[in-house]
Every structure is written in structure tokens, then in C-alpha cells.
Amino acid sequence: xxxDGTGPAPVIPNPIQIKYYGNSSAPAxxxxxxxxxxxxxxxxxxxxLLERLRVSGFPRILGPVARDGSLxxxxxxxxxxxxxGIRDMQTPGTYRLHRHADPLCFAWANGPxxxxxxxxxxxxxxxxxxxxxxxxxxxxxxxxxxxxxxxVLGIRACDLAALALQEKHFTHGRFPDPFFGRRRRSLFLxxxxxxxxxxxxxxxxxxxxxxxxxxxxxxxAELDEGYxxxxxxxxxxxxxxxxxxxxxxxxxxxxxxxxxxxATAAQMRHLPGRHLKQPIHDRLEARHxxxxxxxxxxCGNCTAVCPTCFxxxxxxxxxxxxxxxxxxxxxxxxxxxxxxxxxxxxxxxxTRLRYRQWLTHKLAGWHEQYGRSGCVGCGRxxxxxxxxxxxxxxxxxxxxxxxxxxxx
Amino acid sequence: xxxxPDLPLAARVVGRVQETRDIFSLRLALLDATERAGYxxxxxxxxxxxxxxxxxxxxxxxxxxxxxxxxxxxxxxVxxxxxGLERLRVGDTLGLxxxxGRGWPLDAARGSDVIVVTGGLxxxxxxxxxxxxxxxxxxxxxxxxxxxxxxxxDLIWRRQYQTWAALPDxxxxxxxxxxxxQWPHAMGNVTTLLDQARIPADxxxxxxxxxxxxxxxxxxxxxxxxxxxxxWLSIERNMQCxxxxxxxxxxxPHFICQDGPxxxxxxIADWIDREGF
Numbered sequence: 001x002x003x004d005g006t007g008p009a010p011v012i013p014n015p016i017q018i019k020y021y022g023n024s025s026a027p028a029x030x031x032x033x034x035x036x037x038x039x040x041x042x043x044x045x046x047x048x049l050l051e052r053l054r055v056s057g058f059p060r061i062l063g064p065v066a067r068d069g070s071l072x073x074x075x076x077x078x079x080x081x082x083x084x085g086i087r088d089m090q091t092p093g094t095y096r097l098h099r100h101a102d103p104l105c106f107a108w109a110n111g112p113x114x115x116x117x118x119x120x121x122x123x124x125x126x127x128x129x130x131x132x133x134x135x136x137x138x139x140x141x142x143x144x145x146x147x148x149x150x151x152v153l154g155i156r157a158c159d160l161a162a163l164a165l166q167e168k169h170f171t172h173g174r175f176p177d178p179f180f181g182r183r184r185r186s187l188f189l190x191x192x193x194x195x196x197x198x199x200x201x202x203x204x205x206x207x208x209x210x211x212x213x214x215x216x217x218x219x220x221a222e223l224d225e226g227y228x229x230x231x232x233x234x235x236x237x238x239x240x241x242x243x244x245x246x247x248x249x250x251x252x253x254x255x256x257x258x259x260x261x262x263a264t265a266a267q268m269r270h271l272p273g274r275h276l277k278q279p280i281h282d283r284l285e286a287r288h289x290x291x292x293x294x295x296x297x298x299c300g301n302c303t304a305v306c307p308t309c310f311x312x313x314x315x316x317x318x319x320x321x322x323x324x325x326x327x328x329x330x331x332x333x334x335x336x337x338x339x340x341x342x343x344x345x346x347x348x349x350x351t352r353l354r355y356r357q358w359l360t361h362k363l364a365g366w367h368e369q370y371g372r373s374g375c376v377g378c379g380r381x382x383x384x385x386x387x388x389x390x391x392x393x394x395x396x397x398x399x400x401x402x403x404x405x406x407x408x
Numbered sequence: 409x410x411x412x413p414d415l416p417l418a419a420r421v422v423g424r425v426q427e428t429r430d431i432f433s434l435r436l437a438l439l440d441a442t443e444r445a446g447y448x449x450x451x452x453x454x455x456x457x458x459x460x461x462x463x464x465x466x467x468x469x470x471x472x473x474x475x476x477x478x479x480x481x482x483x484x485x486v487x488x489x490x491x492g493l494e495r496l497r498v499g500d501t502l503g504l505x506x507x508x509g510r511g512w513p514l515d516a517a518r519g520s521d522v523i524v525v526t527g528g529l530x531x532x533x534x535x536x537x538x539x540x541x542x543x544x545x546x547x548x549x550x551x552x553x554x555x556x557x558x559x560x561x562d563l564i565w566r567r568q569y570q571t572w573a574a575l576p577d578x579x580x581x582x583x584x585x586x587x588x589x590q591w592p593h594a595m596g597n598v599t600t601l602l603d604q605a606r607i608p609a610d611x612x613x614x615x616x617x618x619x620x621x622x623x624x625x626x627x628x629x630x631x632x633x634x635x636x637x638x639x640w641l642s643i644e645r646n647m648q649c650x651x652x653x654x655x656x657x658x659x660x661p662h663f664i665c666q667d668g669p670x671x672x673x674x675x676i677a678d679w680i681d682r683e684g685f
Contacts, residue, residue, distance in 0.1 A: 127415050129460060129503065137418045137439060137501040138460050174666070175413035175651035281678075311655030314648045318461030325461040329654070339656055341646050343486040353684030361658065368661035 037237075038253060039245035042226040043103060046079040049190075049229075052243050058151035058188050062118075064111060066097055071111030073118070073152060082154070083108070090198035090379065092388030106154055106222045109198035110378055114159035114307030115152065119183045120166060123330045126179075126314070131323045145179065147186040155191045155216070157209030158201075158378040162307030163189075164215050168370050169310050188235060191216035195259045197267050200379030202392055205270030208376040210263040221256035228256050269382075269392040272399060274373055277364040280395075282403040284360065292394050293352030295387050300333030302381035302389075303358065308366075308374045313338060334358050359394065413651050416458045416503030417443050421496050422478050427564040430485045431529065432494055433470070435478035436504060449473045451537035452511030452642060452670045456650045457481065458503030459492040466647040466665070468532040469507060472539035479504070482532045482564065508650040509669050512537045512614055513640055521549035521608030525625050527556045527598045527617030533642040533669065534616050535565065542572065549577070552606050556583045556598025556621070560591040579606050597621070602628045609633030614670075616642035619681035626673060639673040641680065659685050 041049060053061055063076040066083040076082065082105035089096045090109060100107070125143040132139050163184075170180035194203075194210035203209030212219045217236035221228040228248045231237040303309040313332040318325035332339060335354045340347035348354045366374030375391070382390045423435030436457075438444040449469055458464045465487070471480035485494040496502060512534075522541060524534050541548045553572060557563045563582065573580035581601040582593035594600055598621060613629050615622045622641050630636055645657035645664045657664040660679040662671070679685050 129416075129458075131460065135501070137420070138416070138458075138503050139418065140415050140503065142415045170653060173652050175653070177413070177653060284682075310653070312653075313656075314464065314654065316461055316463050322461065329649075332654075332656075334655070339646070342644070343490070347645070348684050356684060360660075365658065365661040369663075 037240070038228050038230045038248040039240060039243070040226060040248045040252060041220075041229050041243075041245055043224075044226075046227065048243065050077070050079065052239055053151045053188070056188075056239055056242070058149050060148050060150045061153060062150060063153040064106075064108075069097060070095060071097070071108060072113065073111075073115075073154075076153070079105070082106075087196065088198060090200045090383040092200065092382050092390050093385055094388075095383050103224065104222055106192045106220070107196045109194065109196060109201050110156055110159070110380065112305050112380065112384055114378065114380075115155060115163050115187075115189075116166065116307050118150070118152065118187065119163065119180050120170065120310065120312075120331075121179070121183075123328060124179055125326055125328050127327050129325050129327065143179075145182065147183045149186050149188070151188040151190060153190045153192075155189055156194050156203075156378070157191065157212045158194075158203045158206075158376040159307055160189065160191060160212060160215035161203075161206075161208035161376040162378070165308045165366075165370060165372070165374060165376070166310060189215065189217050191219040191232075193219065193221045193256065193260055193263075195222060195263050197263050198379060198383070199268050200382040200390075201267050201377065202269040202271060202379060203377030204264045204267045205272075205274075206373060206375055206377035207274055210267075211260045221259065223252060223255060228252055269379065269390070271363075271375065271377070271392055271395055275367070276373065276395065276399075277367045279399050280360055280364045283398055283401055284356070286398055286401045288394070288398045288401055289352050289356045291397075292355050292389060293350065296335075296351050296355050296389055297387060298335045298351045298354055299386060300335040301384045301386060303333040303335060304331060305380040305384045306362075307376065307378060307380070308362075309333070311339065334361070359391070359398075363395070414456075414505060414649060416456070416464075416505040418501055419479075419504040421498050421500045421502070423480075424496070424498055427482065428561055430494075431482065431562075431564055432485070433480055433482040434493065434496065435471075435480045436502070437478045438504065439501070447479070447507075449479075449507035450511035450514060451540045452533055453507035453509050454533075454650075454669065455479065455481065455504050455506030456508065456647075457483075457489075457493060458505070459489050459496075460502065462492050463489045464503070464648070464650075465489045465493070466508070466650060468536070470532050470535040470539075472536055472543055474540060474543055482535070484529055506650065509665055510667065510671075512642075512670050513612065513672075514540075516638070517541070517612045517614075518547050519549065521551070521606075521611035522614065523552040523554070523605065523607055523611060523629070524614045525554045525598060525602075525617075525622075525629075526615070527621035528558060529562060529564075531555055531565075531616060534614055537614060538572070542575070542578075549611065550579070550606060550608060551577065552579045552581075552608070554581045554583075554598055554601045554605055556585075556596075556601070556617075558585045560584045560586065560588040581605055597624075599624050599628060602632075607632040607634065610635075611638065613639040614642075615639065619643070623681040636673050636677075641671050641673055641676060642669045643671060643676065643680070644669065 062073040064071045065074040085100045088108040127142045129138045170177040191212040216232040231240045312329045334357045362374040418439045419436040422437045425433045454466045454468045456464045467481040470482050485491045647657045647665045648654045652663045652666040
């Protein structure tokens, strides 16, 4: 076994031979929207942004903080808490932080969690029930939470795309989820154009990054001397106006554009297109599912770090008295046996079937459910897989197989 | 709509029948008079039943929505929640929310002959439809009911089938893999009944039961001239939220809880009886 525990490496065909499944022949590269509204925030003055957020009604500000060996969104009070000089090294199954002697605070790709825990909580009380003291009939009361207005700093384009997808899932249907909706509305999103993609990143091929184009209130581009800052919403424009910053120079804007182009070019991994539904559906009986099923531990790490995975279970936690109970939802995973439990059998009793469920849902099912692939190219499932399974390599190996007929 | 999409309502057991050793029916009435009066369902829909402190299960409504009485649910005790529900008696209370999902195609069925094919214990989702058709007898054409079970004692609603069989323009055919004493009907799979069945070439078919059974029945219907687009299936999966959020019930791109449980056959043809989906 190789040291990274991936087992026999999947046969990856020469990428040149892979058909591109999409509308255009190459992944798009967005130029950042650095128009005349782009302002310059000097690094020495960056705390001004935090102060402006606080007076604008966001007492709680979350930013990336290096903690326990990874970057996590935590409450911050001053710019100096941000991970200056920190770089992340991500490969299949590995995540390491190391320090550089420079002031850059956003020169890394991402941490294990996107915005998902902020809007779709890992564990959430949905309702309570209590037995009526006379009739013993259950009296139901839904949980009310009032999320504190929160500004989040340092969000990447891939995670904004994922948030938009989860928003569609939880709030655009017939039964909008009030918890997700309230949490989403409480957020003010300050994104950063990604300048240092990890080796596991492939957002350029999914069309979701590395440059921020939508879904943000404000967006920053980081230069040595400070930040270019522009707005993406009415709230963002108001806040930017109140800060009264000088306009960015043409040279600064050009520098940021070049950094974005470099970040696109630097991505080593890619999916072979944005419309993989048909080629995957054509290969539901491919031999490759067994090969990846043998390596996969069915641990569900990929689904926990995936910013779009929405599966959850519902459970009751009754009080010992038997008179009160709480009904919760908690993140779950299609890699768990519970997920396909049917009372008398499991729909997916082995890992091959669970991996196939996950991948076909992510890259095919989402197209029919939400009009696009469920993958935003953040690469977390690759980094945080304990055996380093690489979705881009698995898709390449799968698509290299000939089409199998559906067994009758 | 209520502000919280998945908050149950309190309901009381007003009737209980032990159908077989492990199958029972509960007749439930919502406690709140306004909710009770406002409750509307379509045959083929289901409710989420909640056992206090234990959890929820999706259960088909077997009563005809137009009967105006309590909501009847027929349940087999197989898991934690259903074993608990089995212990409820008349007067006990539980939680109920619904109805959910897409029911049988009432509009398409009106004015048509209808053939209903069910297998195993999976017939519950069609019972409401059969009752609805018989209540509005003049609205529907000839009704063919085919039901197959594994053991003769699994045939619930035996008396009801007898009553239905005696009605004009209704054909009832029953089969059991294992007949036992006093089983007057056919032996074997429900597919063995199709030869004797009146199959309405321009009618509507409603299927429910094991996916393998349904998959075996469909070619027998289309061979006799039925249009695949007029064949409808009720599909069953693990459901925890019932509102398309939790992800458990997905079959390919379909959320069974909301897109189904009733599907037009061509819409679900690629996915039924397919290992792992």
C-alpha cells in the first residue's frame, strides 16, 4: 500500500483523451469584477472594516482562525487574529498548515468547513413535545431561534456557490425550512478572491471559482499592502460608501486580476465537464464502482465536509420522566447504514452502492433536482478522506470505462 | 401554511383493529376541531405518525378522503416506532402531520377503467383509492383488483375483498404463494392472475408492492395494449422528514416523499428494482 493509503491507484487515462462534457471546450476563467467602485483598504487600516461591521449591526464577526491544525471560522475582534502568513498544504488525505514570513491573511484555500454549519446546523432542535398534565395528549411547540446578525469574513467562491445550492434545497421548495432561512438572512458575507488554491482544488472546472462573482455582500482581493474591496449587494455598497475609502489604482486592479488568472491556472485537478449526468448514468454498472468501494471506508467524512451535502436524520431525545421530549435533526450521510434502512432491509448494504449513491447524486441527481451539479470543486472530500479517495480521479477512471448496458 | 413545516398535530386513536398477528389498523382523529375540519388528502398520500419520545414513520392513509371520518392507517409492526404504535389502544394519543406526497392520478382515472395490481403487504397505498372509486362508482369504469400475498394469512381486508368481488363491474382475483387450508384462490405470484384478468387497454393501471413484482407486471400490461404512460406506481423508501429535506428517500433524482410516492411509470422506469437505488 502506498503511504497515503489509497491502495492500488485508479487507472487515470491521459486527460487529453477525456471528452469534455459541457457547453464550452475549456473551464471558464472569470475576471474579477474590479470596476470603478473598487476601493483600497490599507492593511494598516484593516481593523476599520471590522469596526464598520460592528456599527452597521453585526456585533458578531467570524473569520478564519488557525486552530487545532486547521483553519476554522471563529469569532474575531481584530484583524491581527487572522492567520497572517499561514499557508495550507492539502493533498488527498492530508491537511497541514505552515507559516510564511509575510503578512498575507488569506493565502490559503480553505478549511474543513464551509459556511454549511452556520446555516444548516450539525444538530438542531426542531420541536419539543410535552404530555398534557391531564389528558396526556402531546402538546407540540416548535423551536424558535433568533440568530445573531453575523458577518463572515474570508469566504471563497466555491463556498458561496455551495451556499446558493443549499439555499435552493432548503428554502426554495414547497416547505421552506425556517431554521435555514433565518440563519441565512442573519449573515453578511465578506468573500475573498482565492489566490492560493490547494492541490485538491478544482473549482475552475466546475465554474464556481476561484474568483468571486456572485452571492457576496463584499469581496476582497488581497495585496501585500492591503485589500481591494468591492460590493456585491445593496448592503455591501452602503457599508463601502460609509467607509469612504480611496479608489483602487489601475495598477492594483491589474495586479489582482493577474492573481486571479494565476489561481485559475494553478489548479491541478479538474472534473471533465459540468454536465456529467448522462455519462455517469450510462455507467451505473461500471466495474470501477467495485474498485472504489474496496478502498472507501464508508466513514462519511466526505459528506461532513462537503458544503452541499444536505442529508440529515431526525431523532427524539426524551427526558427520563417520559413527559417531555425533544425532536432534533442531525447531519447524516448516505454512507451510513441508517440512511437506506427500510425496516426489513437496507437498500444500500455495501460500500460500493453507497459510494455510487453519493457520486451519482452529487454529479447527476442534482442536475434534475436543482439545475446544476452538486459539486463546487472545493476539494474537501479529497483532502479529508482518510484514504485519499479523489473524486476527480474516480470520475476520470469511471468515464474511461465503456458504457455498460443496464442489467435486465 | 403553519410557520413550521414539520410540526405534528395531536391525534387520538378512536378505533383499532388487529388485522393479522403483526398488522393492525389505527383510526385517528385530530384533537383540534379546526385542523380536523380542514384536513384534506388525496388517495395514495401518507401521514407521518409520531410516537411520543420515539420517532416518526410514514404511513399510507387507507381511508377514503371523502368518508369524512377518522383517518385510517394500516401498519405492520417491523421497527421501533411501528412496534410502539402497535401498543396504542383506543383513547391513546400520538402525533400526526400530513398529508404528504403525490397521490394517485384521480383526474386521469375518472371516466376510465382501472386495474389495480398489488403484491405482498404493499397494498395499503391503493386501498384508499379503491374505496374512493367505489364511493364515486359512477365516475369510474370497470375496476379490476389483483392482489398477491406470500402467505394466505397475510391477506388482510379479506371480507372487504369479498364484498368488492360481489359488486357489479368489479373483478377481484387473489393469489397466494403459500395457500394453506381454506384458501379458495389461486396459488403463486400475482403475475399468474393476469391471464384471467380483464385488462383495460385504454384504462389506467395502479401498481403497488415490491418493485420486482411491479417490474414483472408492467410488460404483461403493455403486452396487452396498455400505454406505459397510463401505468402508475407507488414507491416506498425510508422517509424521515416527509418534506424533501432529509435526503433519505431519494431514488435517482426523485424525492419519493414529495415527487412520489406515486409515479407515472416512465418517470421512474430507470430506477425501480435496481440494486442500491
